[in-house]
Amino acid sequence: MDDPRIPPEVRESLAEDYRQVEAMLEKLEQGALHVAAFGRVSVGKSALLNALLGEDRFSTSPLHGETRASAMGRWEAYPAGGVYLIDTPGLNEVAGDERERLAHEVATRSDLVLFVVDGDLTETEIRALRILVRAQRPIILVFNKIDRYTRPEREQLLASLTLHTHGYIDAANIVCVSARPAEQSVIQVDAAGRETETLRRSEPDMAALRQRLWELLEAEGETLAALNASLFAGDLADKVGQRILKAKRKLGVRLIRTYCITKGVSVALNPIPIADLLAAAAVDAGMVVHLSKLYGLPLSKAEAGTLVKTIATQMALLMGTVWGIHLLSSALKLGTGGLSTLVTGTAQGAVAYYATYVVGQAAETYLAQGKSWGEAGPKLVIRDILDGIDRDSILAQAKSDIAGRLKSA
Ligand SMILES: Nc1nc2c(ncn2[C@@H]2O[C@H](COP(=O)(O)OP(=O)(O)OP(=O)(O)O)[C@@H](O)[C@H]2O)c(=O)[nH]1
Ligand SMILES: [Mg+2]
Numbered sequence: 001m002d003d004p005r006i007p008p009e010v011r012e013s014l015a016e017d018y019r020q021v022e023a024m025l026e027k028l029e030q031g032a033l034h035v036a037a038f039g040r041v042s043v044g045k046s047a048l049l050n051a052l053l054g055e056d057r058f059s060t061s062p063l064h065g066e067t068r069a070s071a072m073g074r075w076e077a078y079p080a081g082g083v084y085l086i087d088t089p090g091l092n093e094v095a096g097d098e099r100e101r102l103a104h105e106v107a108t109r110s111d112l113v114l115f116v117v118d119g120d121l122t123e124t125e126i127r128a129l130r131i132l133v134r135a136q137r138p139i140i141l142v143f144n145k146i147d148r149y150t151r152p153e154r155e156q157l158l159a160s161l162t163l164h165t166h167g168y169i170d171a172a173n174i175v176c177v178s179a180r181p182a183e184q185s186v187i188q189v190d191a192a193g194r195e196t197e198t199l200r201r202s203e204p205d206m207a208a209l210r211q212r213l214w215e216l217l218e219a220e221g222e223t224l225a226a227l228n229a230s231l232f233a234g235d236l237a238d239k240v241g242q243r244i245l246k247a248k249r250k251l252g253v254r255l256i257r258t259y260c261i262t263k264g265v266s267v268a269l270n271p272i273p274i275a276d277l278l279a280a281a282a283v284d285a286g287m288v289v290h291l292s293k294l295y296g297l298p299l300s301k302a303e304a305g306t307l308v309k310t311i312a313t314q315m316a317l318l319m320g321t322v323w324g325i326h327l328l329s330s331a332l333k334l335g336t337g338g339l340s341t342l343v344t345g346t347a348q349g350a351v352a353y354y355a356t357y358v359v360g361q362a363a364e365t366y367l368a369q370g371k372s373w374g375e376a377g378p379k380l381v382i383r384d385i386l387d388g389i390d391r392d393s394i395l396a397q398a399k400s401d402i403a404g405r406l407k408s409a
Pocket of ligand 1: 041042044045046047059060061062063066090092145146147179209
């Protein structure tokens with residue numbers, strides 16, 4: 001966060017990740033483990049955690065979407081301590097919203113996920129499971145509300161869950177529970193023969209989950225936490241790399257433009273034969289040296305010159321010998337007024353600008369790939385760049401940049 005080489009906007013955008021890294025390190029130091037309940041709305045995630053905790057910590061309701069934010073409770077029952085249970089908002093069958101995104105984030109940051117379902121897997125659940133599996137999250141698939149099913153129904157659903165998660169989830173990690181069995185009416189008859197009907201809820205049946213959790217934590221607790229931290233670090237390193245690259249690209253765009261203008265203006269003032277414009281591209285070595293510093297892969301002036309020569313050669317081959325004439329006439333057409341020297345000069349300057357622009361783009365691609373043209377080689381890279389450039393808009397930009405500079409001079 002204090003590294004001055006990292007652009008401020010990147011630093012700012014990393015602040016949240018940095019906070020997470022700190023939290024993760026602290027957690028590792030304390031040997032804490034995070035176990036998150038995750039799943040569709042109303043499958044009984046909150047009820048399940050309450051049953052594990054042995055208290056009504058999280059609010060539950062028959063209405064969908066009861067839990068609105070994730071919350072954490074310490075699992076005192078686990079003897080070694082340090083295990084935290086995290087409740088998350090449920091996934092909605094209707095398009096995912098912000099809460100759902102957060103739930104995903106919590107789940108993919110947890111050391112172990114209790115993926116709670118209350119029957120066969122729905123599309124939403126299959127999608128969410130895939131994401132977790134891809135993020136290499138250890139998962140226990142918890143089939144809750146088994147009190148609602150007869151034994152044969154239960155067996156059949158369990159078989160279906162096992163089948164549909166084959167290859168993703170170890171069969172030993174699929175457990176059946178009943179976190180908050182439905183109330184049942186009980187009729188009591190007193191000594192006088194009077195009947196009274198009362199509603200009674202039987203005890204939760206959590207034994208299978210408790211035992212599996214225990215086994216996993218005992219056997220792999222430390223590995224789970226370390227695995228999670230290393231996955232997070234890897235993830236973050238990729239993210240940081242991408243953001244820095246993006247910031248560099250932004251600076252690179254500015255840098256290339258500055259060189260393009262300088263080059264365009266000098267050619268506009270001292271027009272040179274079109275055929276010499278590519279040779280003049282060799283002057284672009286200065287820009288490449290500058291770019292290479294920006295990418296932290298400094299090139300010497302000679303190396304930069306060789307790189308420019310490679311690019312210019314490919315450009316000439318790809319654009320054909322008459323490229324300059326075509327470009328020049330395009331540049332001229334964009335202008336108004338007659339063929340005064342200034343107009344021709346500006347048009348030639350625009351062509352020079354364009355050439356420098358292509359060299360800059362190519363050099364930048366080479367640098368962003370760690371000083372490599374990649375498997376495709378320079379020819380394909382440069383062809384892609386030429387194909388991707390909107391020639392007329394670059395020429396128009398060139399003319400207005402050059403004209404602006406000439407006017408202010
Ligand atoms: N029959 C039965 N009902 C249960 C069981 N567990 C939970 N429920 C009921 O299912 C409903 C939803 O439970 P919650 O714990 O609020 O579900 P949730 O997954 O946290 O829901 P959201 O927070 O809305 O995503 C409540 O009415 C619970 O009483 C169970 O084992 N059996
Ligand atoms: Mg809930």
